[in-house]
Amino acid sequence: MKPVLKVFTAEAIRTLDRRAAEHGVAPLLLMESAGRGAAAEISAWNRGLATGRVLAVCGKGGNGGDALSATRWLGLAGADVQAVVLGTPHGPTAEQERAFRASFPDRLVAIRRAAELNVLRTRIAEADLVLDGILGIGLAQGARGLARGAIEIVVASGSPVVALDLPSGLVADCGAVPGPAVRAELTLAMGALKPCHLLPPAAGLCGEARVVDVAYPPSVWDEVSPVAHVVDASFCGSLLPRRPRFGHKGTFGKILVVAGAVGMAGAAALCAEGALRAGAGLVHVLCPEPVFPIVAALLPEALVHPGRAADGMLSPEAAAEAVRRAQEMDLVVVGPGLGRGPGPKEVVHALVASGVPLVVDADALFALAQDPSLLRAGHGEIILTPHVGEFARLAAVDPDEAMSDKIRWARGMARSSRATVVLKGPPTAVSGGGDVYLTTTGNTALAHGGSGDVLAGMIGGLWAGGATPLAAAVVGAYVHGLAAELATAGASERAALPRDVVGSLPWAFASIEPEPRRDS
Ligand SMILES: NC(=O)C1=CN([C@@H]2O[C@H](COP(=O)(O)OP(=O)(O)OC[C@H]3O[C@@H](n4cnc5c(N)ncnc54)[C@H](O)[C@@H]3O)[C@@H](O)[C@H]2O)[C@@H](O)CC1
Numbered sequence: 001m002k003p004v005l006k007v008f009t010a011e012a013i014r015t016l017d018r019r020a021a022e023h024g025v026a027p028l029l030l031m032e033s034a035g036r037g038a039a040a041e042i043s044a045w046n047r048g049l050a051t052g053r054v055l056a057v058c059g060k061g062g063n064g065g066d067a068l069s070a071t072r073w074l075g076l077a078g079a080d081v082q083a084v085v086l087g088t089p090h091g092p093t094a095e096q097e098r099a100f101r102a103s104f105p106d107r108l109v110a111i112r113r114a115a116e117l118n119v120l121r122t123r124i125a126e127a128d129l130v131l132d133g134i135l136g137i138g139l140a141q142g143a144r145g146l147a148r149g150a151i152e153i154v155v156a157s158g159s160p161v162v163a164l165d166l167p168s169g170l171v172a173d174c175g176a177v178p179g180p181a182v183r184a185e186l187t188l189a190m191g192a193l194k195p196c197h198l199l200p201p202a203a204g205l206c207g208e209a210r211v212v213d214v215a216y217p218p219s220v221w222d223e224v225s226p227v228a229h230v231v232d233a234s235f236c237g238s239l240l241p242r243r244p245r246f247g248h249k250g251t252f253g254k255i256l257v258v259a260g261a262v263g264m265a266g267a268a269a270l271c272a273e274g275a276l277r278a279g280a281g282l283v284h285v286l287c288p289e290p291v292f293p294i295v296a297a298l299l300p301e302a303l304v305h306p307g308r309a310a311d312g313m314l315s316p317e318a319a320a321e322a323v324r325r326a327q328e329m330d331l332v333v334v335g336p337g338l339g340r341g342p343g344p345k346e347v348v349h350a351l352v353a354s355g356v357p358l359v360v361d362a363d364a365l366f367a368l369a370q371d372p373s374l375l376r377a378g379h380g381e382i383i384l385t386p387h388v389g390e391f392a393r394l395a396a397v398d399p400d401e402a403m404s405d406k407i408r409w410a411r412g413m414a415r416s417s418r419a420t421v422v423l424k425g426p427p428t429a430v431s432g433g434g435d436v437y438l439t440t441t442g443n444t445a446l447a448h449g450g451s452g453d454v455l456a457g458m459i460g461g462l463w464a465g466g467a468t469p470l471a472a473a474v475v476g477a478y479v480h481g482l483a484a485e486l487a488t489a490g491a492s493e494r495a496a497l498p499r500d501v502v503g504s505l506p507w508a509f510a511s512i513e514p515e516p517r518r519d520s
């Protein structure tokens, strides 16, 4: 079983191509393996469309060659195939053009000028399925010229599209959509996933993304490093902290949750429950005195302490108590529903300065963003759990840029702050400054206020239970998403709430726990 799915940049794929050629594997052999694999995948995906009228729209580069090869194989299997080639192909793509003409005479038309694009319009109207081979990883900016015209025609046609490697018009290495781009029902990533298959908004144009094997010599994979890893259940299961059979509540970690304000008592309760359900032995909550009875009533398992309050929030005077209580714990989760003002700011700054291990979430991220230098000066271990908006404020970057390039940004902030960064999803990107891990579990049930509070608590619970900060963050994000999926099995994503998600955690954890579930 593959523990993780690796994600590669366009540059890494070009290195694979180059090294394969240096090992003596001709580009045409790679292209043919990609094309044949794509044809098999398309047939498995929808046999009816794969044996109907199939039109390949091909650029002059390698992506066009993939489409010509795949379509030739579909034609050999009985499909009624046509190809439109834009411009004059070179290299292996020219070989593919010759092979296509030889196999299906009069079924290939070459377009050299924009004025001839009407041919494409006519052919598309007659097709049941379009294979998009206009542009692949060769695109670094918005498509221009013939390619752009062809993309616009494919989009306007509304025909079902299978994209080869990536929907034309996308840039492989990020989720940005720099110009007109094809919307595919199925995208066949050649050799490996690229960031555009995972990151919004580009990932929204890929439809279902599947990987097609390309016949690289196995050794060349060792010569490139993935830019990210998509984690799965077995990988997360292997990262779970062990639960010794004779363990007691002290064995599994003591956590202080510093959270809540008037009107946001639920955030503190959801966070504490997330920590308990992620396995923490003891969870204390420090919240402003006015909400103390509510938090205590919401969660009988937590030990709740009333903190000094001003304006319905913790007051600056509560900072000393927060630090004192923190020092008796394994770690602190600070931020959910904490509010914004001098009290929360003072509390957060004092906790960061104290050096206690911290999960910093929500309003505590806001307090940190007011003085990010504090983060770099802090000497304790810190996990930051921002959503894109919070991240943008902390890193002083445009939110759209942070979202579409979150692999790079998560790693960059982890490096500059020396914290573990959880840049929340979908997908969620986690990095401790080295590898970046993506979790793709979850659904729109998580798009309700309160979800993040549960996640911050879970990460704290896993960390206190013995996971490394990176493992706690990865497993927390993965299982949080799984719990949302379980909470919506046979139920509506719109109606499932964070408390349903938190209630599904026992089953979500069970689905990743390796057997046996306990150590003796
Ligand atoms: N070894 C190989 O030959 C393999 C090729 N593969 C395929 O080859 C693709 C990469 O091939 P290429 O490097 O030729 O790249 P592409 O096929 O993505 O496109 C390159 C072409 O696009 C044009 N172009 C670049 N920027 C443009 C812009 N802004 N507007 C319009 N046109 C633009 C270039 O002039 C060039 O002709 C992969 O995506 C994949 O589909 C893979 O199947 C793996 C094996």
Ligand SMILES: [K+]
Pocket (backbone or CB within 6 Å): 063, 132, 133, 134, 135, 136, 163, 164, 165, 166, 167, 168
């Ligand atoms: K394409």
